[in-house]
Amino acid sequence: xxxxxxxxxxxxxxxxxxxxxxxxxxxxxxxxxxxxxxxxxxxxxxxxxxxxxxxxxxxxxxxxxxxxxxxxxxxxxxxxxxxxxxxxxxxxxxxxxxxxxxxxxxxxxxxxxxxxxxxxxxxxxxxxxxxxxxxxxxxxxxxxxxxxxxxxxxxxxxxxxxxxxxxxxxxxxxxxxxxxxxxxxxxxxxxxxxxxxxxxxxxxxxxxxxxxxxxxxxxxxxxxxxxxxxxxxxxxxxxxxxxxxxxxxxxxxxxxxxxxxxxxxxxxxxxxxxxxxxxxxxxxxxxxxxxxxxxxxxxxxxxxxxxxxxxxxxxxxxxxxxxxxxxxxxxxxxxxxxxxxxxxxxxxxxxxxxxxxxxxxxxxxxxxxxxxxxx
Numbered sequence: 001x002x003x004x005x006x007x008x009x010x011x012x013x014x015x016x017x018x019x020x021x022x023x024x025x026x027x028x029x030x031x032x033x034x035x036x037x038x039x040x041x042x043x044x045x046x047x048x049x050x051x052x053x054x055x056x057x058x059x060x061x062x063x064x065x066x067x068x069x070x071x072x073x074x075x076x077x078x079x080x081x082x083x084x085x086x087x088x089x090x091x092x093x094x095x096x097x098x099x100x101x102x103x104x105x106x107x108x109x110x111x112x113x114x115x116x117x118x119x120x121x122x123x124x125x126x127x128x129x130x131x132x133x134x135x136x137x138x139x140x141x142x143x144x145x146x147x148x149x150x151x152x153x154x155x156x157x158x159x160x161x162x163x164x165x166x167x168x169x170x171x172x173x174x175x176x177x178x179x180x181x182x183x184x185x186x187x188x189x190x191x192x193x194x195x196x197x198x199x200x201x202x203x204x205x206x207x208x209x210x211x212x213x214x215x216x217x218x219x220x221x222x223x224x225x226x227x228x229x230x231x232x233x234x235x236x237x238x239x240x241x242x243x244x245x246x247x248x249x250x251x252x253x254x255x256x257x258x259x260x261x262x263x264x265x266x267x268x269x270x271x272x273x274x275x276x277x278x279x280x281x282x283x284x285x286x287x288x289x290x291x292x293x294x295x296x297x298x299x300x301x302x303x304x305x306x307x308x309x310x311x312x313x314x315x316x317x318x319x320x321x322x323x324x325x326x327x328x329x330x331x332x333x334x335x336x337x338x339x340x341x342x343x344x345x346x347x348x349x350x351x352x353x354x355x356x357x358x359x360x361x362x363x364x365x366x367x368x369x370x371x372x373x374x375x
Contacts, residue, residue: 002238003222003245007155009048012039013145017162018228019055019087025062027055027090031231035160036094038234039122043100050152052125052145053091059083084126091124107144142208146215146223150259153252157216158237159209160228165244166193166206183246186214213246220248220255253353260303260316261356268296268323269305269313270330270349277308280315280357285348288337291330298323306350317355320346 004010014035021028042049057076060083061067066075088104095102105125125148126141142159149157169177183190194207209225216223226243230236237243248255272280276290286306298304299322306315319326326349329340334347 002240003156004158004224004234004237005045007047007222009050009152009154009156010042011050011052011145011149011152011154011157012234013052013141013157013159014054014228015141015159015161016054016058018160019053020058025059027059027086029090031229032090033094034231035228035233036091036098038232040098040100042234043122050123050125050148050154051091052141052148053087054126054141056080056083056087056126059086087126088124095122107148140205140208142212143215146212146219146221149216149221149223150219153219153256154221155252157212157221157223158234159212159223159225160233161209161225162227162229163206163225164227164242165225166190166209168193179242180244181242183213183244184249186210186217217246217248218255219259220250220252222246222248256353257356260318260354261358265303266305266316267302268294268298269307270294270319270326271307271309273309277314280306280352280355283352285352286315286317286350286355287334287347288326288329288332288349289334291326291349294323294327294330296323300325304350306355313358315355315357317350319350320348 019028019032020026039049039051057071057079060079060081061071061075063082063086064075064079066079071079084106088102091102091104100122103123105123107125125144145157145159148154163171164179166180166183167177168180171177180190180193191210194205194210213223223246224237224243225246226233226237226241230241250258270291271293272286272290273292276286279290280286292309295307296304298319300320302319303316304319305313306317307313321329325341325345329337329349332340337347338344
């Protein structure tokens with residue numbers, strides 16, 4: 001089975017060369033209509049879809065008379081500001097005509113360093129080129145798409161490109177170049193196959209796509225590089241069109257747990273009581289009622305340590321509330337959250353999907369030795 005048809009959440013990245021006609025510098029609407037039809041078909045199957053779209057700078061530069069050469073940073077920012085309006089309008093017009101609300105999300109590198117849930121009927125994401133500087137930008141939407149897939153726990157990432165996939169050599173120069181249909185490990189040989197972008201509109205290239213694959217595979221996410229120029233590009237992938245699939249060794253859930261446990265420095269900590277600890281050992285979520293204290297400063301979406309009353313770290317997780325809000329609702333029932341905070345947040349302080357037990361045997365011992373509630 002094609003991973004694209006099996007995924008619960010799919011991230012699709014569209015490059016500038018596909019979206020923008022090189023001669024007119026306008027949206028390639030006839031092609032875009034077929035992509036939207038593909039996205040809607042995925043949604044009707046119950047799949048969640050996120051679109052990462054290039055094209056803002058390519059659309060804006062011609063409008064501003066910036067036709068040739070590499071743009072300076074300030075020129076890119078200006079072009080992005082002009083082009084982003086046209087890009088958003090094109091997506092809004094096509095999607096809302098099919099009764100699908102579209103939500104535009106502009107990210108910077110700093111935004112994606114925080115692991116949060118991005119909400120929207122069908123989010124259309126791009127790097128916020130209007131404010132990004134050379135020091136804080138991605139520079140290509142391949143890696144941005146991979147980070148979005150990582151942040152959202154996506155099962156499948158599709159990079160629609162101007163080439164059919166990863167080749168053993170540059171197919172524009174070597175007639176003997178062969179398409180690599182499946183990659184299970186990013187070996188030095190695979191890394192060496194990266195090259196420069198063949199498109200004069202795009203900023204990425206095969207090297208950027210391999211970098212994206214490294215992020216996706218670490219997140220347990222399947223990744224596909226496929227030719228996007230033919231109409232209905234996603235349907236073609238499902239029907240077996242030539243492409244390159246990068247196959248992860250772990251599931252997104254397992255990779256997410258590993259990421260929480262081992263790759264982040266906790267922003268702060270919360271202390272829990274014995275009842276909450278027993279609930280965590282049984283695989284349940286952490287509710288505000290079981291929290292007895294907070295330490296440090298943290299925001300919603302940060303990773304925090306979960307401590308027992310004696311200060312031992314027994315778990316680590318992504319918290320749904322800031323330190324101030326957590327302090328206000330700790331020890332209280334979930335049904336009281338709206339009254340206490342003035343808004344209805346999640347029932348859980350840390351959902352079980354966002355929590356990892358550290359040294360379960362130590363946690364078991366702590367639960368056993370903890371005082372039991374009076375009968």
